[in-house]
Amino acid sequence: MISVTLLGAGNVGTHLFKAFNKNNQITVKQWFNRSLNSISKYKNNVSITDDLSNLEIADVYIISVSDEAVADISAALPFENRLVVHTAGSINIHDLDKKNRRGVFYPLQSFTKTADLDFSEIPICIETLEKTDYHVLKSLALKLGGPVKKVNSDQRKILHLAAVFVNNFTNQMYRIAHEITESEATEFDLLKPLILETANKIQDLSPYMAQTGPARRNDLKTIKNHLKLLKNEEHQEIYKLMTRSIQNTHVASTRATRSKKN
Amino acid sequence: MISVTLLGAGNVGTHLFKAFNKNNQITVKQWFNRSLNSISKYKNNVSITDDLSNLEIADVYIISVSDEAVADISAALPFENRLVVHTAGSINIHDLDKKNRRGVFYPLQSFTKTADLDFSEIPICIETLEKTDYHVLKSLALKLGGPVKKVNSDQRKILHLAAVFVNNFTNQMYRIAHEITESEATEFDLLKPLILETANKIQDLSPYMAQTGPARRNDLKTIKNHLKLLKNEEHQEIYKLMTRSIQNTHVASTRATRSKKN
Incomplete structure (x- = not known):
């Protein structure tokens, strides 16, 4: 049994609370938030507070607030030498x-309050300064059922950057497709199976091998027609840049394969 | 029972053959390809030919060749007034x-030879010039089990363009994330659950509502740090453009909501 106190009730904090709360090997000792309003509906499940001086002893304190507030809230904690x-x-x-033992418990997933998440599918990236703390966090993460990975701060930054590409930028591609289809009297919904298949395909195939389409096969006629169809300048710019990026990827590696063969 | 003759053995043609061949309400009468080599392994399942003059009568002739070759092969067919x-x-x-009755049977999906596909999940977009032909194609599509949609040539072009965004460009985002993570000694595999969740989320939520991340919340500090982390100029350019696109989307509509409220 591990006891956890949560600080913050944003998207990540709220999803963590729900996952911990339904797990019978984890106790949520307390849930702190600056505003009690947003967590008061959980007060039958957990002790809630808006006062840091009320915090009792727990095995792990998880700060899940906006990036700018992390350092301040960790400095404001009225205790020392606990795992934060x-x-x-x-x-x-x-x-x-540094008055407390420090660690990171980074669930690599996109959190929206409304969408339910299965933590057994979410990799938890862990970092600590002390080995014993690593074992505590690893044990907590394993109870959630998903993969657990030791990731240092530099690697985590890279993962977060890569996540922006595969999540935020990809979602913006969906958004642009939504705009294009809806404005031309056809249905975005028709694209949903393709969107799922695109994500599914690279579970087993490298993104390099999975690439298809006009840029990949250097079909200049279709590329030209597509640019004509796009009415929004920003969409044109994105189309050109992504097409160039695909061409550079595949031309460069075709050359590499060729020179290896020669 | 509908009889079909397939022309071409690229990714789409091969997947169609497999789907038709295992469907007991569809007969593949013949399979034509310029080179018999690539389809000879199927000769126990279907009559194969490399000679258009060998083509017998079928309910539908499906031309599934490269875009440039479609017009030529349709002109070279040695018969008239059949459904092509x-x-x-x-x-x-x-x-x-125009010597034959014409139609389009467009499966909106990304086809890679190695990846297996479930046609019951693939929307088939149909266009014909005559109503009776529409019913033949609709009946063929319904036998495959997926959604069927009447889509004219202009709408289909838009769908194809939108598909480039959600499939090719999205896959290139995966590819860039792959490059970034692998070159910095961390694992692309850790991103796979996030990639799936990103695609899953918009099955029920609009891409507009699903957006998160530094651009969405205008977190300039993280954006600046990410640009510093990116070593490849093209990746920087993509990061900047997509960030701007997300900001434009969300700032523009925040303004629209505000002015509606006022």
């Missing part, structure tokens, strides 16, 4: 106040 | 030779 971790992709472990 | 369709996203129905 944050959940942010782009914050260094050393940004936590 | 192509499977291409960006080819007009009128590019088929």
Whole structure:
């Protein structure tokens, strides 16, 4: 049994609370938030507070607040030498106040309050300064059922950056497709199976091998027609840049393969 | 029972053959390809030929060849007034030779030879010039089990363009993430659950509502740090452009909501 106190009730904090709360090997000791309003509906499940001086002893304190607030709240904790971790992709472990033992518990997933998540599918990236703390966090992560990975602050930054490409930028591609289809009297819904298959395909195939389409096969006629169809200048710019990027990827590696063969 | 003759053995043609061949309400009468080599392994399942003059009567002739070759092969067919369709996203129905009845049978999916596909998940976009032909194609598509949609040539071009965004460009985002993570000694595999969740999320949520991340919340500090981490100029350019696109989307509509409220 591990006891956890949560600080913060944003998307990550709320999903963590739900996952911990339904897990019978984890106790959520307390849930702190600046505003009690947003967590008051959980008060039958957990002791809630808006006062740091009320915090009792727990095995792990998980700070899950906006990036800018992590350092401040860790400095404001009225105790020392306990295990305090944050959940942010782009914050260094050393940004936590050193009066406590420090760690990172970063679930590599996109959190939206409304969408339900299965933590047994979410990799938890762990970093600590002390080995014993690593074992505590690893044991906590394993109870959630997903893969657990030791990741240092530099690697975590890279993962967070890569996540922006595969999540935010990809989602913006969906958004642009949504705009194009809806404005031309056809249905975005028709693209949903393709969107799923695109994500499914690279579970077993490298993105390099999975690439298809006009840029990949250097079909200049279709590329030209597509640019004509696009009415929005920004969409044209994205189309050109992504097409060039695909061409550079595949031309460069065709050349590499060729020179290896020669 | 519908009889079909397939022309071409690329990715789409091969997947169609497999789907038709295992369907007991569809007969593949013949399979034509310029080179018999690539289809000879199927000769126990279907009559194969490399000679258009060998083609017998079938309910539907499906031309599934490269875009440039569609018009020529339709003109070279040695018969008239039969139902001849192509499977291409960006080819007009009128590019088929008018000596035959014309149609389009466009499966909106990304086809890679190695990846298996479930046609019951693939929308088939249909266009014909005559109503009776529409019913033949609709009946063929329904036998495959997926959604069927009437889509004219202009709408199909838009869908094909939108598919480039959600498939090719999205896959290139995966590819860039692959490059970034592998070159910095961390694992692309850790991103796979996030990639799946990104695609899953918009099955029920609009891409607009699903957006998260530094650009969405205008987190300039993280954006600046990410640009510093990127070593490849093209990746920087993509990061900047996609960030700007997300900001434009969300700032523009925040303004729209505000002015509605006022």
